[in-house]
Amino acid sequence: MNPLALELNQLLDGSVAGRMLSDFGRRLYFPKGIVAQSAEAGARAHKFNATVGMAVRNGEPMILPSLSAQLPGLTPREAVAYAPTAGVPQLRSLWLEAMKAKNPSLNAEAISLPVVTPGLTAGVAQAADMFCDEGDTIIVPDMFWGNYRLIFEERRLSKIRSFQFFSDEGGFNLEAFRKVVTEEAAHGQLRILLNFPNNPTGYSPTVHEAQEITNILVEQADKGADVLVLCDDAYFGLFYEEDTYGESLFAPLSQAHERILAIKLDGSTKEDFVWGFRVGFLSFGSAGLTAHHYDALLKKLAGGLRSAISNSSSVGQHLLIHLFTSPDYASEKQGCFLDLKKRYLRIRDIFQETPPPPCLETLPFNSGYFMSFRCRGIDAEQLRLSLLDEGIGTISIAGGYLRVAYSSVDLDQLLELYTAIFQAAEKLSATGS
Ligand SMILES: Cc1ncc(COP(=O)(O)O)c(C=O)c1O
Known part of the structure; x- marks a missing residue:
């Protein structure tokens, strides 16, 4: 295994994240190659920067005039330069701020900085790469976004186990959830994906149901199971009823227990009505993780991104920075x-x-x-x-x-x-x- 991967594994060993990494997750590292060397040069190469594979003229990336005419609000760099692997830093900070505002109970000091992914699909796939192996079971409600099958079953050879989403009374089926979770926890590890507002049903839990979902998972963590919860928040914020839980389950779960690792998958795709921009975010949160752990996880995730997509759309990210800082x-x-x-x-x-x-x-x-x-x-x-x-x-x-x-x-x-x-x-x- 690459020594950089070993170093990151050592940092994570003994934590819920370290225990739940897939084989691929354990092998991941961020190489000290072109990207890292260019970042170093960005800070220190004040004479000539001959590192990045971009075409530069007078210090600015070359851009075809007919293209820049279409993007008058963006500088050439914003429009066409590569974005960093983990995303444009300003956008990541703005998204963290937005997460805090949208989830008042979130302990934003105790989670990782969000990492930009090219849409939520890629975020789910990266999380699956890092934490799901062949034969692992991932629990989802029986109404779920069909793409999870390709991601977990075909890409990762994991098994989807579903439970009846709705009770006879017409809400989240807490009993069915408790049963499947208790059975799977007997194997020592639990992997769960919850998507609210749900595709395809359009259901989100009530305040009471959200509390109970958290309690059920904490119970299992208390008994010694390691728990990974992926929160697919693609449609976050579109809550139309008063009694609906108005935050992401990531908020309580990311501070619930040192054996619970929550991963928030969210983004502008649906929330900001920019479906084709391909800008999503992945954030880690656990009461069992410190800044060092998050740093190691982000490096592994950056390695995953580097090896699959290299980096996300720069033009989309910069347009979003302009949008988020607009008074309107x-x-x-x-x-x-x-x-x-x-x-x-x-x-x-x-x-x-x-x-x-x-x-x-x-x-x-x-x-x-x-x-x-x-x-x-x-x-x-x-x-x-x-x-x-x-x-x-x-x-x-x-x-x-x-x-x-x-x-x-x-x-x-x-x-x-x-x-x-x-x-x-x-x-x-x-x-x-
Ligand atoms: C539940 C859910 N998650 C993720 C996605 C994918 O989002 P993106 O287009 O950002 O990859 C969708 C899109 O339909 C979805 O319904």
Whole structure:
């Protein structure tokens, strides 16, 4: 193993992070190669800096004028230069500040600095690379973003174990969660992924449920299990009901127990409505980790990024710095939030006025971009296809569920959309297909 990896492992040994690293995670290190040497030169090479593979003229990166004309608010460096492997430092600090503001109970002094990833997908994949091995089990609710299968099962050869997401009463199924967690904890290690607001259901836990989820995990940590929790917060902040827990579970979990390692995967993709920018963040937090541990973890993560994507989009990161420091940012974002909330409330009204037919059971939803129906006695794929014949696109999941991304449909079109869904479902139900 590379001596730099051994050094980092030594720093992490004895901590929850050290115990839970995958084989690949243990091998990771950040090389003292081109990137590290250029960083050193950036500070000391005051005559000529002949380190980086970029084309520079008069101290500025070359940029084609037709391109800079499209980006008048950015300097050439902001627009086209490479960003550091872990992201532009100012953006990382701004995101940490934002995390504090959005999660008042977060102990921001006791977590790592966020690292930039090219979207949340890459963040989840990096976390999986670092902490999931062949044969490891990762627990997720039975309604989950399909890409987790590719990431955990195919890339990492780990096993996804799911539990029934919703109780009969229509909330987060704490009993099912407790059961699966207790069974898996018997092996000494727990790996869990929680995504709120959830894709595909649009559900986020209530304040009580969030507390109980934390308590259940602390119980297992108390009994000696090491616990890794990945918090996929892609749709963070889009909470439409008063009793919904308004913070990320990362806030309590990152300070809950020295045997619990929480990883927050979040980003601007959905939160700031910049899906194609490819800017996400990964942050580590655990009551068992100190600044030295975080430093070692960040170096390993930087090694993971360096070996897979090298660095994230510079232009996206710099545009976001400008956005976050704009005086209008908060109000503009609130405007988009209110638009989505109005759609959510409109759907609630539509369902009051015209309840969905019995063949469509509405799954609990209170947040995010989506809502889903469980199809009863009809095939979700058939329903999707018959809606498609009418020019309406929806997503069928595992033959049993229909996901509707109401985030993509204007307020005044929701009645027509849901009327068409209900009619198509009733028709299928009547024909018995
Ligand atoms: C739950 C969840 N996590 C992660 C992602 C991926 O986000 P990104 O586009 O930033 O990779 C998505 C996108 O659909 C998602 O629904």
